[in-house]
Amino acid sequence: MLAGVVLVVLAVWRPSVAAAGGAAVGWWAVLAAVQVGLLVGALVAGVRVSLVVIGVGGEVRTWTRPGRRVVLRNVPLLMSVGVTSVRGPVRVRLWCTALVASVVLVAVAGAAWWAWGSDFWRGFAVAGTAVAVNALWPRRGPGTTSVGWFLFSLPRLSGRPLEEYEATPLLNQVTDAIAVGDLDRAEALTDELVGRYPALLVSTGARVAVLSLRTRYLEALQVVSGLAGRADLGPRDMAFVMAQLAGSTVNALEVGLVPLEVGAPAVRNSLDGAVKLGYPRYRCAGALARLALLEDDHATAFTLANQARQTSEDGLDRADALATMARAQMASGDNAAARATLVEAERLAGWLPRVAETSARLNIA
Numbered sequence: 001m002l003a004g005v006v007l008v009v010l011a012v013w014r015p016s017v018a019a020a021g022g023a024a025v026g027w028w029a030v031l032a033a034v035q036v037g038l039l040v041g042a043l044v045a046g047v048r049v050s051l052v053v054i055g056v057g058g059e060v061r062t063w064t065r066p067g068r069r070v071v072l073r074n075v076p077l078l079m080s081v082g083v084t085s086v087r088g089p090v091r092v093r094l095w096c097t098a099l100v101a102s103v104v105l106v107a108v109a110g111a112a113w114w115a116w117g118s119d120f121w122r123g124f125a126v127a128g129t130a131v132a133v134n135a136l137w138p139r140r141g142p143g144t145t146s147v148g149w150f151l152f153s154l155p156r157l158s159g160r161p162l163e164e165y166e167a168t169p170l171l172n173q174v175t176d177a178i179a180v181g182d183l184d185r186a187e188a189l190t191d192e193l194v195g196r197y198p199a200l201l202v203s204t205g206a207r208v209a210v211l212s213l214r215t216r217y218l219e220a221l222q223v224v225s226g227l228a229g230r231a232d233l234g235p236r237d238m239a240f241v242m243a244q245l246a247g248s249t250v251n252a253l254e255v256g257l258v259p260l261e262v263g264a265p266a267v268r269n270s271l272d273g274a275v276k277l278g279y280p281r282y283r284c285a286g287a288l289a290r291l292a293l294l295e296d297d298h299a300t301a302f303t304l305a306n307q308a309r310q311t312s313e314d315g316l317d318r319a320d321a322l323a324t325m326a327r328a329q330m331a332s333g334d335n336a337a338a339r340a341t342l343v344e345a346e347r348l349a350g351w352l353p354r355v356a357e358t359s360a361r362l363n364i365a
Contacts, residue, residue: 018118018120018123019119019120019122019123020123021120021123022118022120022121022122022125022127023123023126023127024123024127025120025124026124026126026127026128027128027130027131028078030108030109030127030128030135031078032078032079033108033109034104034147035079035081036079036104037100037101037103037104037105038081038083038097038100038101038147040100040101040104041097041099041101042083042097044096044100045096045100046087046093047084047086047093048067048084048085048086048172049081049083050083050084051068051071051080051081051082051313052068052071052080052081052082053070053080054071054073054078055073055077055078056073056075056078058073058074058310059074059309060072064314064315064348066176066179066180067086069312069313082313083097085172088166088169090168091154091166094150094165095151095154095155098148098150098154099151102136102148105132105147109128109129112124112125112128112129113125113129135147135148136151136152138151138152140153140236141239142236142239142274142279143278160199163197164202167193167197167200167203170192170193171193171202171206174186174189174209175206177189179316183210186206186210186213187214190210194206194207201237201241204223204224204227205244207220207223208223208248211223212247213353215353217248217252217257220251221245221248221249221251224241224248227241228241228245235277235278236278238277239274240274240279242270242271242274243270243274243279243283243284243287245270246266246267246270246274246287247287249263250263250267250290253290253291264291267288267291268291271288282307282311283311285305285307285308285311285321286304286320286321286324289303289304289307289308289324289328290305292304293324293327293331296331298328299328301327301331302325302328306321306325308320308321308324309321309322309325316348316349316352318344318345319348319349320345320352322341322348322355323342323345323352323354323358324354325341326342326362327361329341335362342359342362345358
């Protein structure tokens with residue numbers, strides 16, 4: 001919609017190739033400035049950069065280590081950055097990160113107005129300003145949070161939503177322990193997290209993650225099911241709850257704790273509900289791939305798992321998607337391809353229950 005508004009403005013005001021070219025460059029430059037600003041802001045404020053994606057399209061190469069994932073894609077035109085706080089004060093650090101990003105993007109967009117004089121720079125200024133306004137407009141959903149939300153809304157946050165952020169450093173210790181397979185430490189830290197913040201979603205999420213990695217799937221499903229009736233959760237929170245409920249149900253389905261005819265509709269309903277509340281559809285690919293595999297639709301399972309692999313945001317998610325791909329290949333009778341697929345999964349997280357189980361099946365085969 002924003003792109004359409006910019007095109008209409010330029011078509012009416014300055015209908016020229018130079019203006020259109022300037023708009024394209026301005027659009028790209030300010031989008032890039034937002035992400036570069038986040039990188040600089042994270043460095044200044046002492047915030048962890050957890051994800052950097054360079055480009056669009058299929059993956060060319062990935063670099064994964066605990067706490068950070070870097071992805072290079074086919075067309076390196078755009079970049080996206082994910083940040084998280086690993087030490088307090090969380091609100092101050094995230095606000096400072098957003099402030100630096102805002103200064104950078106406003107500087108880039110504003111420079112075009114100083115260079116005003118040709119159609120190219122007019123197009124650059126109009127498009128760049130539109131992107132800057134969009135980035136600075138406060139909005140927060142299950143898929144993304146704008147720089148403007150951190151800048152203008154985070155300082156006014158209070159109650160449980162603020163505590164969710166303040167608990168982030170301890171939560172990141174849990175995820176760091178999980179990333180290297182240290183489940184004993186992860187469980188101890190989760191107990192501490194739940195003890196400090198028993199009502200938070202991040203605490204419940206950490207508990208569910210540890211229980212699932214311990215293959216205590218029924219307990220995990222019971223924990224996340226208990227969130228469904230909470231009246232204090234808004235649409236964004238419920239989107240995450242429904243997505244987590246779908247994942248826990250798939251875990252239970254795979255080991256036979258829930259009948260397929262009962263669990264499959266529940267998974268789809270949960271994911272549909274999450275997407276309607278704003279949860280990104282691409283993040284549903286992993287659960288849907290596993291469900292397709294249980295329903296003996298091996299081709300669909302492989303395709304969806306490959307999508308999950310390419311859009312994964314950490315090493316464990318990627319390893320899990322690779323395990324699903326390998327299982328789909330095994331089910332199709334191609335054990336050699338499954339072994340080749342599983343090599344990367346074992347390198348990333350050979351201890352992960354689904355990876356280890358898939359590897360054991362291949363060794364028997």
